[in-house]
Amino acid sequence: MPPSARSVDARVVVSDAGPLIALGRLDLLALLPKVFAQVQVPTAVLDECVARPDNADAQRIQQAVDRHWLVACEAVPIVKEGLDPGECAAIARALEISAGLLADDQAARQYALEIGRHVIGTLGVLVLAKQAGHLAAIKPLIDRLRASGQRLSHAAVAQALASASETAN
Numbered sequence: 043m044p045p046s047a048r049s050v051d052a053r054v055v056v057s058d059a060g061p062l063i064a065l066g067r068l069d070l071l072a073l074l075p076k077v078f079a080q081v082q083v084p085t086a087v088l089d090e091c092v093a094r095p096d097n098a099d100a101q102r103i104q105q106a107v108d109r110h111w112l113v114a115c116e117a118v119p120i121v122k123e124g125l126d127p128g129e130c131a132a133i134a135r136a137l138e139i140s141a142g143l144l145a146d147d148q149a150a151r152q153y154a155l156e157i158g159r160h161v162i163g164t165l166g167v168l169v170l171a172k173q174a175g176h177l178a179a180i181k182p183l184i185d186r187l188r189a190s191g192q193r194l195s196h197a198a199v200a201q202a203l204a205s206a207s208e209t210a211n
Contacts, residue, residue: 054080055162056136057112059090059128060146064164066091066099067190068183071106073171081144083107084117084131124149133159165194165202172206180206 055078062083065071074081083091088107092100106112117138119130129150136143142160144167145151151161162170164187168180177183184199203210 053078053142054082054139055142055144056082056084056115056117056132056139057087057144058132058147058150059087061144061164061167062087062091062103062106062112063099064146064187064192065167066102066106067192068186069102070168070171070183071102071111073167073176074106075111076176077167077170077174080113081111082113082115082135082139082141084115084119084128084135086117086119086131087128088112088114090126090128122153125153133157163198164192165198169202169205179208181208181210 062071065073088103091103094100103112107114115135117131117135119127120134120137122130122133125133129145129147132143132145133150133154135141136154136159137157142162143150143154144162145154146163151163154161165184168177168183171177172180181203184194184202188194200210
């Protein structure tokens with residue numbers, strides 16, 4: 043498993059939109075409170091996630107907030123060229139409370155690592171959930187994400203499958 047995934051296990055993380063949308067698409071947001079002590083989501087990120095209220099993903103994310111699986115929070119975003127407002131808010135909040143970051147965007151992940159934050163993405167959450175016994179397999183979920191248009195690098199998928207003791211076949 044990637045070291046960054048191990049080090050945020052069972053801790054507080056701050057989430058950007060990408061992992062929430064991906065897990066919402068899979069209807070697996072319920073994994074988050076099983077894997078982390080708390081998942082905080084800046085309001086800028088929540089606004090982005092629920093911008094299309096008729097979308098099933100948006101409805102699932104709102105339900106996760108209502109069920110307290112996700113905790114809405116305020117964040118004064120940092121300013122970083124190349125990152126969107128939600129990413130900036132999530133990174134700022136993670137810095138403020140010394141939390142890990144839940145993000146998929148490569149530029150956001152790289153910047154967060156550069157400033158000392160631990161980072162985990164959607165694939166890392168799936169790996170942690172499988173290792174904790176909450177999922178039987180992650181490959182079918184990865185296949186569903188890819189079929190829905192989610193871009194996942196071959197290297198990231200290979201690493202996740204290896205960490206989950208699964209094969210690509």
